Amino acid sequence: MLAYLHGFASGPASAKARIVAERFAQLGVHVERPDLTPGDEGFERSTPLSMLAVAEQTLAHGIPPHAMLGSSLGGYLAAVTASRDPSVQRLVLLAPAFRLAGRWREAMGPEALAAWKKDGFETFHHTAGRTRRIDYAFLEGADQLPAFPQVSVPTLCIAAARDTLVLLSDVERFVAQTPQARLLVLDDTHDLTAFIDRIWDEARAFLAPFTGV
Numbered sequence: 001m002l003a004y005l006h007g008f009a010s011g012p013a014s015a016k017a018r019i020v021a022e023r024f025a026q027l028g029v030h031v032e033r034p035d036l037t038p039g040d041e042g043f044e045r046s047t048p049l050s051m052l053a054v055a056e057q058t059l060a061h062g063i064p065p066h067a068m069l070g071s072s073l074g075g076y077l078a079a080v081t082a083s084r085d086p087s088v089q090r091l092v093l094l095a096p097a098f099r100l101a102g103r104w105r106e107a108m109g110p111e112a113l114a115a116w117k118k119d120g121f122e123t124f125h126h127t128a129g130r131t132r133r134i135d136y137a138f139l140e141g142a143d144q145l146p147a148f149p150q151v152s153v154p155t156l157c158i159a160a161a162r163d164t165l166v167l168l169s170d171v172e173r174f175v176a177q178t179p180q181a182r183l184l185v186l187d188d189t190h191d192l193t194a195f196i197d198r199i200w201d202e203a204r205a206f207l208a209p210f211t212g213v
Contacts, residue, residue: 001062003032005074011127016071027213034058043132047141055081065089067210073097083149090210091155092203095190098170101142148174155181156206160188
């Protein structure tokens with residue numbers, strides 16, 4: 001199975017997920033795109049642990065071996081999945097959100113974190129097209145996962161040089177500790193949409209030993 005994990009406050013119909021799936025479909029390769037926060041209130045109740053469970057259930061329902069692509073939070077969760085599931089053979093990670101809990105705590109600061117814990121946190125949800133609230137359990141779940149998963153399979157990391165959400169230094173740190181990882185840095189911001197054709201070419205070539213195309 002080839003699976004794509006979407007990012008935070010996004011969904012399986014995001015632009016990158018859709019384009020990658022459509023182009024692989026033209027080559028006869030199906031890309032499974034699970035909704036990591038399913039249901040009407042799935043996002044509000046979600047944590048990285050619940051999203052990880054969806055990813056692992058998706059693979060469990062497919063025929064191994066597996067390869068995974070993921071964007072931002074989805075990239076991080078794909079790496080965590082690969083560190084736990086030996087059936088995952090290859091990874092393509094787009095602006096992967098390593099050091100998830102630490103970055104959120106640093107970015108928000110004590111006062112905002114206290115407000116989140118008391119009242120919840122509102123963020124714009126790109127798929128829903130509106131603001132949605134997420135519980136503090138999200139951050140508590142992030143605390144339970146490794147900042148930098150131990151991955152032993154071939155991994156392509158594509159990072160953005162001007163990313164202000166996921167620091168390039170964090171992606172570089174993961175690549176430095178992962179013997180089979182390669183880093184490609186593009187002159188873009190976090191969403192990496194300006195380089196979608198380059199991303200597609202790199203992902204297709206890197207996954208060719210798995211997909212056969």
